[in-house]
Amino acid sequence: MKRITVPQFQLFKERSEKLVLTTAYDVTFGRLADQSGVEGILVGDSLGMVVQGHSDTLPVTIEDVLYHTRCVSRGVERAHLIADMPFLSYQASVSIAVRNAGKLLQAGAQSVKLEGGSEISETIYKLAHYGIPVMGHLGLTPQKIHQFGGFKIQARDENSQKKILKDAKVLEEAGCYSLVLEAVPSMIAQLITQSVSIPTIGVGAGPYCDGQVLVIYDILGFDKSFTPKFVKKYLNGDEALTESLRSFVLDVKEHKFPAQENCFDL
Ligand code: KIV
Numbered sequence: 176m177k178r179i180t181v182p183q184f185q186l187f188k189e190r191s192e193k194l195v196l197t198t199a200y201d202v203t204f205g206r207l208a209d210q211s212g213v214e215g216i217l218v219g220d221s222l223g224m225v226v227q228g229h230s231d232t233l234p235v236t237i238e239d240v241l242y243h244t245r246c247v248s249r250g251v252e253r254a255h256l257i258a259d260m261p262f263l264s265y266q267a268s269v270s271i272a273v274r275n276a277g278k279l280l281q282a283g284a285q286s287v288k289l290e291g292g293s294e295i296s297e298t299i300y301k302l303a304h305y306g307i308p309v310m311g312h313l314g315l316t317p318q319k320i321h322q323f324g325g326f327k328i329q330a331r332d333e334n335s336q337k338k339i340l341k342d343a344k345v346l347e348e349a350g351c352y353s354l355v356l357e358a359v360p361s362m363i364a365q366l367i368t369q370s371v372s373i374p375t376i377g378v379g380a381g382p383y384c385d386g387q388v389l390v391i392y393d394i395l396g397f398d399k400s401f402t403p404k405f406v407k408k409y410l411n412g413d414e415a416l417t418e419s420l421r422s423f424v425l426d427v428k429e430h431k432f433p434a435q436e437n438c439f440d441l
Pocket of ligand 1: 218
C-alpha cells in the first residue's frame with residue numbers, strides 16, 4: 176500500500192480536496208484509523224489527557240510520544256504518520272529540537288508537529304533544512320494553556336487576529352508543510368487558509384480549512400462527559416463499550432460464557 180507523503184498533502188490543497196486526519200495512540204487504533212482512509216494519523220500529545228488521564232498535555236514527555244509512535248507505526252501502512260513534539264522537547268534549543276524530532280522519525284513518524292508561531296520559526300527552519308517535515312500548530316496551542324488561562328477560543332480580537340495571520344505566514348516561510356488551526360473563529364481560519372499556500376487542518380476552526388482533524392476518542396464518543404461544540408460523535412462509544420462489557424460480565428456470572436464453541440477439546 177502506498178504511503179501518503181508530504182508532497183501529496185500539498186496536492187490536496189491544490190486540487191481543493193479535503194484532507195482528513197485523526198489521532199491514534201496504539202497499534203489497534205492506528206490500524207483502524209488507517210483502514211478508514213484518513214490521510215494523516217497524529218500521535219498527539221492529547222495522549223496525556225485521553226490515555227494518561229492528566230488534565231492537560233504538559234506532563235507528556237518525549238519518551239511517551241516515542242513509545243506511542245512506535246506502537247502506532249506498527250499498525251499504519253498508508254496514512255502519513257505525524258508525531259507531536261511534547262512540551263519541553265523543542266523549546267529549550269534548536270539542537271534539542273533536532274535531536275528529538277529525529278528520534279520521532281526513527282520511531283516511525285514521517286513528520287513532526289510543533290505548537291507555536293514566530294518564536295519557533297528558527298527551529299522549524301532548521302528541522303525542515305535537515306529533512307524533518309514540520310506541521311505547525313496555531314490558535315489554541317494547549318501547551319500554552321497557563322498563558323491563555325485555560326482552553327479558550329483564540330484570535331477573537333483584532334490584535335490577536337493580526338498576530339495569528341502573521342504567524343501563519345512566518346511558519347509557511349520557515350518551511351512548515353501544513354498547519355493545524357485550533358479553536359479559532361471560522362472566518363479567521365478561512366482568511367489564513369486563503370493567505371498561505373500550505374494546507375490548513377482545522378480542529379474547532381470551521382469548515383473553510385483545507386482539512387479537518389479530531390481526536391479519535393472524541394469521534395467515537397468514548398467520554399460522554401466531553402461534549403464540546405466542535406466535536407461530532409460518530410458513535411456513542413461510552414455506552415456501546417460499557418454495554419458490551421456488561422454483557423460479558425453477565426454471561427460469565429450466568430455461566431453462559433465460555434460456551435461449548437469457546438472451549439478446546441482433548
Ligand atoms: O494532540 C493532539 O491530539 C492535537 C490535535 C487535536 C491536533 O494536537
